[in-house]
Amino acid sequence: MNDIEVWLTTLWCMARTNLTPLSRALGDAIRKQRTASGLTVRALADKMGLRHTAIVRLEGGTRRAPLDELAALLGTVGTPPDERDRIMAMARDVDRDTWSTSGGSGATAQLATLVRYEREAIALTEANALLVPGLLQVEPYIRSVMEGLPPDVIDARTYYRIGRQQILTRAEPPKMLALIDEAVLARTIGGPAVMAHQMDHLVSLVDAGNVEVRVIPLAAGSAAMMASGWMLVELPDGPPVVHLDHAQAGTMLHTRRDVAAFEQARDTIIAATLNPEASRQMITRYAQSYRSTQSEE
Structure with a gap:
């Protein structure tokens, strides 16, 4: 052999x-x-x-x-x-119910495992109340989020993240559902020009058909399970897994009990969001607002 x-x-x-x-x-x-x-x-x-x-x-x-x-x-x-x-x-x-890492080689191994799951996924759900999900970020936004890190670290992480995003534009890409708070759209990261670019990119991904972005309006108040970022990964030949994204740390969950809690959270959050078309319209309005602000500067 x-x-x-x-x-x-x-x-x-x-x-x-x-x-x-x-x-x-x-x-x-x-x-x-x-x-x-x-x-x-x-x-x-x-x-x-x-x-x-x-x-x-x-x-x-x-x-x-x-x-x-x-x-x-x-x-x-x-x-x-x-x-x-x-x-x-x-x-x-290896037989523990959760896998948590904090920096160093452990975090690197966990990220590499997450990337493998992303590549094999048939569906992804990512919830984030603070930032545009990483798979949907444009390069200037990525760099602005990482501001303060050494330039070589920013370069390496930016290119790695952009590489991960290729799963969304390949033949037969996974379906992705992004659940974000309106505050994500309102928080100016990198300046108006960067934000206008980022908003336009979200609209173009939605229009491409395999990405759905749903926004929780500020008037809706808080939503369960939005305190930290998380991703639910659904696979073609195995049970789903969840990745929790913390500052400089991460946790992966795989037991049926733990994953079911996030599947339920997804449904609860969706109920609090605008529908896909209303979400698209809101993103478009923010893009126009950022362009207006840019032209006034």
């Missing part, structure tokens, strides 16, 4: 198993260490005295290896001590 066949086997395993976000990230981390060592799946299996399918399932997130076996594997592929400790910590937590 060559490596392409091995990878296809991994995908088959993933499609048939209810993976958790952390088990996927753990499998990715193990695969990264193996490929960095230059070993094929079969070569590593031979060194470990295992069947190659055991490595395939481990890297696919469908097999939980005993901790002593995982430690031996990481030693075989020459994993650096710090990275070995991080992967072992992930393995110890």
